[in-house]
Amino acid sequence: MMGPMLAEAWHGMSANRLRTFLTMLGMVIGVGAVILMLAIGRGAQFQVDQSIASMGSNLFIILSGSSTAGGVRLGGGAAPTLTLGDAQAIAELPSLAAVAPTVPGGAQIVYGQNNWGTQVLGTTPSYLEVRDWHIEAGYPFTDSDVRSATRVALIGQTVAKNLFGEEEPVGKTIRIKQSPYLVIGVLAAKGQSLDGRDQDDTILVPVTTAQRKLFGTQFQGTVRFIMAQATAPEAMAGAERAINQLLRQRHHLQEGTDSDFTVRNLTAVANTAAETARIMSLMLGAIASISLVVGGIGIMNIMLVSVTERTREIGIRMAVGARQRDILLQFLLEAIIISVVGCLVGVILGVGGAVLANKITGTAVVITLSSVVMAFLVAAGVGVFFGFYPANKAARLKPIDALRYQ
């Protein structure tokens, strides 16, 4: 029964190509949009998750300056208030696993003929622990390097690529602000940060070296910020309180005055970002689903018109012996064919569009088989669902009423 009914359905569709094509177009756009939106949403989510994973876990950043409703006041004459001593004191807190004081600055790096401007971070060996950053080649610097402010450097992947190309960087000497530094290690790749910066475009040197020899801070021994890692997610609230208490005490701040530093829970910020990305991904999916439903309603619309237009044909078919289920099947098959073919084209266009978006704009896209299969099944289901009503309407016509139509 299926074979000839398929032929009858096909006959009905090919008899009105433009109408069939337009209905399919609704489905194509619906499915294409769903897949594209899911790919972009998932891509954004994936990127955020990766950045968060690369950031390190249970992380605080302690900044100079007080926090206000508007955020953190930094620079603009605000004297750096955090010191290496502060960092060492914080490191003693039992709720913290690792603490890294940091002095950042920009510098021009030279190796042979090559020249590269990048960010130089003066810090301690704990920084690698806090950031969960590994060494790909060579060795990290040590506490004794920090004590004696030696001229050694760990370089990021981007710096290594731009300065050394294919050459092996470890053991070579680079020049930072004209002074020679020995490259003792290459950092593993980290990728993009949450705010979209290339984290591999960086050089780590001992914090003391940065303070005394590179950037020559006007206030001896100060650092721009301190990164601290709590021992566990549950320890974060306690750690934040302890850091605040300890630093206020060390900075001799009176009860009731503003702090001259700010403790920020980076993990909370990261979680917010992840949540935002997830919601955005969901919203994109929801918007795209609406177009899918609209496509389904389009099918219903066309099928209803088709049923009305072909009422006489239905009457003729019934007069020569078509049963209700034959008519139902014919129109349902029509709806199914339209939605399935529309879905297939939509899948192709959606995946193609996602790949193209990635190629042209560099937008991160993640296409999963499950999202494609899901979009396909949902769309096909929508087609059947919206095709059923008109098909059923056609099948329930009385033969004489269908024949008398117009």
Next chain:
Amino acid sequence: MASEAVIHVERLCKQYETAAGAVPVLRDVNLTIAPGEFVAVMGPSGSGKSTFMNILGCLDTPTSGSYVLNGKDVGTLDTDQLAQLRNEVIGFVFQGFNLLPRANLEDNVALPLVYRGVTKTARTAQALEMLEKVGLKGYGNSMSNQISGGQQQRAAIARALVNRPRLILADEPTGNLDTATSREIMHLFTRLNKEDGITIVLVTHEHDIAAYAKRLVQFVDGRVVHDGAVTHLEEAPA
């Protein structure tokens, strides 16, 4: 006798519900038609002939009364069983042909076979055979809306015949055709009745068309007012 009749109708009534109230169209119609009969139904316009034929063709349902077709009480059948009767027992021929547009004659004639689950090759063979039988050999690929009215009616008859029905019901089959073509169509019916023994019930307004039949039933105002041999034709009220 009633059990071997092709058609047995008793106290058949049909009324339409309209805004002005119930309009009776058929009133207590009783009729028995035996196998192999060739019956002409005549009567003034609006006398209920088409309504009666549609009920006989299982396209419409009566308001009351009984209709036994081929030994089956039609009133007790469900929609699938009615469809099966229309498919296998009855061949209906319409005044307006009712062929599927945008389909060729072969597909049109083969349509009843589709709903009987006949394979494609068998369908083609039988459709071509029927087209040949009605004098349309070689017209299988012609589109139904690109041939003459007479040819369309022949194709419609071929479609009515393709499932080898016992009964052909024709509502003004020559109503849209000229005299010469009408005569050809009536010759075809006569041959089907004589050679294949198919029972034929045919509605017409024209006496010379009715003259091809052997029995004449006359309707006036939803009642059978005359039922007899066709030779009584000239005396019958028109």
